[in-house]
Amino acid sequence: MSIDFTSVNHAIERWGKRKDFLIEVLQDLQDHYRYLPEPILAEVSKQMEIPLNHIYEVATFYKAFSLVPKGKYVINVCLGTACHVLGAVQVLSSFEREMGIKVGETDKQLHFTLDTVRCIGCCGLAPVVTVNEDVHGKLTADKVENVVKRYQKEFKKETEKKSE
Numbered sequence: 001m002s003i004d005f006t007s008v009n010h011a012i013e014r015w016g017k018r019k020d021f022l023i024e025v026l027q028d029l030q031d032h033y034r035y036l037p038e039p040i041l042a043e044v045s046k047q048m049e050i051p052l053n054h055i056y057e058v059a060t061f062y063k064a065f066s067l068v069p070k071g072k073y074v075i076n077v078c079l080g081t082a083c084h085v086l087g088a089v090q091v092l093s094s095f096e097r098e099m100g101i102k103v104g105e106t107d108k109q110l111h112f113t114l115d116t117v118r119c120i121g122c123c124g125l126a127p128v129v130t131v132n133e134d135v136h137g138k139l140t141a142d143k144v145e146n147v148v149k150r151y152q153k154e155f156k157k158e159t160e161k162k163s164e
């Protein structure tokens with residue numbers, strides 16, 4: 001089976017082949033695949049003439065990159081001090097229960113990945129959770145079900161649109 005490297009070509013056309021832009025290239029590919037597949041990294045290495053082991057060093061150093069598939073929605077529960085004091089641990093447990101996954105895991109349907117962060121700078125909204133780019137503030141354990149349902153609905157809608 002031949003692999004389509006169009007995504008790599010696009011990212012490199014956009015940023016160029018200079019080593020300084022490796023992170024930007026990887027970011028585009030992470031956004032495209034929601035993780036960094038091994039053959040894709042090998043192609044980046046070939047086209048940018050950067051040793052593969054260096055690419056892996058970068059890809060494993062930054063939390064924004066993943067070498068395993070992530071869900072369409074990445075949920076980050078803030079466990080910084082302000083959020084912790086106002087019940088972030090209960091919010092996190094509620095997400096785990098609602099989705100049947102633990103921190104660092106992705107569900108089988110690749111809907112959700114659950115993770116934690118340390119202060120995202122909106123302490124006034126504590127406890128705070130981000131779902132991709134969306135910020136949900138003043139969350140309580142009993143509001144979690146609605147948040148999860150909202151993104152399940154969005155996922156369903158998008159899947160239906162694609163199959164039309």
Ligand code: FES
Pocket residue numbers: 078079080081082083084118119120121122123124126127128
């Ligand atoms: S501690 Fe959670 S946003 Fe600052």
